[in-house]
Amino acid sequence: MNCGTCTECCKSSQGLFLHPEQGDAVESYRHTSAFNQEGNPVYLLETTPVGACVYLGETGCTIYERRPLLCRTFDCRKHYMILPRQDRDNLVRLGLSSRAVFNAGRSRVKTLSDEERAECAQTREEFFS
Ligand code: SF4
Ligand code: SF4
Structure with missing residues (x-):
């Protein structure tokens, strides 16, 4: 999607996951790793002390041409539309998404x-009803 000047995804302390199984070259990014509940490794872009992506510069992404999959494909409008309110609240509470990103999605749904x-x-119906 066309984000214009919005960088909420990059600065909102949400889970900036890398997806090596879908082509992200994890070692080419500054990242952290952890284990999920199943004991499998997960990788996230490194963040600053205030929770912003380390690649966010003053005028936007400093690695735009090689930004990882999530950054190329995430659409806050669909994120907002698909998830029921309770799930949105839970993701915010868990630090996996941010209110600002949901607000950005809501304000752009009309596009x-x-x-x-x-x-x-249809996706919401399939997964959440
Ligand atoms: S919140 Fe939406 S518009 Fe803003 S950077 Fe993320 S995807 Fe783009
Ligand atoms: S890599 Fe770029 S687009 Fe992705 S979160 Fe960091 S600054 Fe934003």
Whole structure:
């Protein structure tokens, strides 16, 4: 999606996960690692003490041409539309998403096409009803 000047995803202390199984070259990024509940390793972009991505510069992403999958594909409008309110609240509470990102998505929902909205509604129906 066209984010314009918004950088909420990059500075909002949400989980900036890397996806090596889908092509992210983990070692090429400054990152941290941990283990999930299943004992498998997970990798996240390193963040500053205030929770921003270390690659966020004054005018935006400093590695834009090689930004990882999540940064290339995440769409806050769909994130907002697909998740029920309780799940959004839980993700914020767990530090896996941010209120600012959900607010950004809500304010941009009108820019989704009718087809995209229908897809979001169908996904929400499949996973959350
Ligand atoms: S919150 Fe939305 S508009 Fe802002 S950077 Fe993230 S995806 Fe882009
Ligand atoms: S790599 Fe770039 S686009 Fe991705 S979170 Fe960091 S600053 Fe934002």
